[in-house]
Amino acid sequence: MASDAETVAAAELAELAGPAEPAVTRWAGVPLTVRRSERRARLVEAAFELFGTQGEAGVSVRAVCRAAALHARYFYENFADTGQLLGAVYDKVASDLAGLLPAVLEAAGDDAAERIRAGIRTVLDFSSADPRRGRVLFTEARANPVLIARRQAAQTALMDAVLRQETRTRPAADPRLARVGAAMFTGAMVELAQQWLTGGLGDDLDAVVEHAAALLRTPYAG
Template sequence: MPLAARREERRARLVEAAFELFGTQGEAGVSVRAVCRACGLHARYFYESFADTGQLLGAVYDTVAAELSGRLLAALAAAGDDRAVRVRAGIRTVLDFSSADPRRGRVLFTEARANPVLAARRQAAQTALMDEVLHEETRTRPAVDPRLARVSAAMFTGAMVELAQQWLSGTLGDDLDAVVDHAARQLAPHVA
């Protein structure tokens, strides 16, 4: 196996170990020693890929966010062009992805608020989501006032983050269909 491939394989093992530790124990469970022990690598291999655990946690966040993004794009593509159907598909995908494996939700929404590296990643992800929603708004409604489109995109993005946090905390119950239905009805006047 070429050296570059071995390095990439070791890096992937470190990220996977950190995902498991962070997702089950939180930031306190992620140390160089704990991650290396979990994936069976020497610390020198950690520093081959990462300067510190902050960089590693950033890689964990990026990995989980990219997986969510891929699933979200696939769900939206399958939903077609009907705006209401696309909104429902988006809400369902985010909530289902985040709760199907609680480690994902912890990385993306709950623990990401306290850690500065993850908070910065989360802010960048929120901005990217807002830009995508804004693009979708102007694509499907070209005559919409740009300021109103930006306000709608900001509100939708903020609402989705809060909805995900509340869903993951269990305060919305455990019926995903009911939560998606209610959220979609709340947004219906804005997506029709």
């Protein structure tokens, strides 16, 4: 007969492994690549929910597997650890936002002020429409090395996009001054988003967009 300690240990292992799947699983007949892709997507979605509602402390292998209804072995099939998983969550949310911007900016035309307004509104609206997105992109786990690296890369990408915009609308602009302006714009946008999401700027999105656009347009005024 197993001892009490052995029984507890077995229970803990079973809990970590996740819920047992039936003999005929949902994966029967599904190609391996599709199975792996679906399991990965479920883990990312579960981590997005946990991180977006509980913060980094809520994201553990056990919690993610439980929320995704998957065995722990499927976690390690896709991710080395929770840091790598959080990186995938960030990439997914950032990709969703990036997918919105081209059409929004195109609709704004060539007027630089309109494009700035459209970009600011899209970022703030996207981030606050689902608070989980904002926590992932701007306000949570600022000490997490994986997310720090992702956010730095995202800021660099935003700065490059601003520089391309400046080249498009003002091809004769001084490259050095354009880069200074792009750096200021990028840093201001990150802080603006953080303040908006924490409620520090009130709840009038139109007013925030208009005021921010007027201030952020200044470096590009000719």
